[in-house]
Amino acid sequence: MKYPIKVLIIEDDPNICNLLELYLEKEGYNVLFADDGEVGLERYYDINPDFVILDIMLPVMDGWSVCREIRKDRNIPILMITGKGESYDRIKGLELGADDYVVKPFDPKEVIARIKAILRRTNPHFDSKDNIDLTDFTINMMEYKVFRKGKDINLPPRELELLYFLVSQPNQVFTRQQLLDSIWGYDFDGDSRTVDVHIKRIREKIGEEIHHWSLKTIRGVGYKFEVKTID
Template identity: 75%
Template sequence: MSDGMKVLIVEDDPNICDLLQLYLEKEGYNVIQSFDGEEGLAKYYEENPDFVILDIMLPKVDGWEVCQEIRDDRDIPLLMLTGKGESYDKVKGLELGADDYVVKPFDPKEIIARMKAILRRTNPHLNSHENIDFPQLLINMKEFKVFRKSKDINLPPKELELLYFLASQPNQVFTRQQLLEKIWGFDYEGDVRTIDVHIKRIREKLGDELPYWSLKTIRGVGYKFEVNLGV
């Protein structure tokens, strides 16, 4: 999985950069370092990395802005680092499109494990390549695309996998913890609110729900993809 993969680290602490580079290179990754947000964006465009490790508190351009610009450019696996542990920062990072979030201080082995988990779930080659077709909604896993009223909707891999999983088992209720384990993996240690953030983004992108199907919140439990084709 790591063979030849290029990782951009945007972190203003050279010691952290060097430590991460040491561990990443042992795993077979090619590492690019940058020490402020402005340089990080420049190297992102120059080097076209496969993965980004991004600190939030950066000189010149902060990590929030860097994350937003990268997400506006393309959907690349992105792990955010910060010295803050407040839930606000975690939720904001996830809303901007970060795939995961690690609070300093951390064990470099944890970063490697989180990276591998992200890469597993953002890999478009899922076990199933079947299409799911509902009125005005087509989920094409072979091409990794979603069509709403024949319009191509851009969903990042984790959002698409979550939608596909729910839609492939219509009318079945899943808890947030079950969804975390199914989509993010048993080794994911993030907050269950990750599910709420991603469901919210999916709903916003799909637009108004039809009477035939909808993403339903089951209060106090979780979510289901509700289907009523008899309407």
């Protein structure tokens, strides 16, 4: 998938739209809007976006109906947002074919991370220009490979995706639940210790770099990939 990726935001709250626009455009996305479900569906057919951010509670036509109609057309990535957190909403979103789900209020950085995670899952070429190169450490998402000091490190897909998620957002702390939602999906009902197990395995395989970068545990919170400035 080539930039600029077209993102259609169907949301009736202008503050949320402005906030998402700020972060999305900073990432290089082309952002378009609709403030009710009916107009949103019309714009979807007119502009043929690459990604849809869809609120559930919308005027004229609700997000469920919009999602249902979009899914009749094609399997475009859809991130649903809502002020409700009940499991019913999540289950219904899954049944209608939504790719992910966030609850208001949300961290826009987390939304960006989830969008990228969805695009990586749905389009194998999305990360072809987003490979990461650090000192003696490379992640190649095109080939799904990790190299440390030139050596190919064998990481299963889930471990690699978790590592990439953290490395691509250096120095940002993520809770275990945020990592579960972003990598395993919001419908995952397993234990949060799953993240701890995967982090332990990753550390055992890639090792630690004391002076330049570190996969750090933030006690009582979660994890971050810390990149240190070298003078």
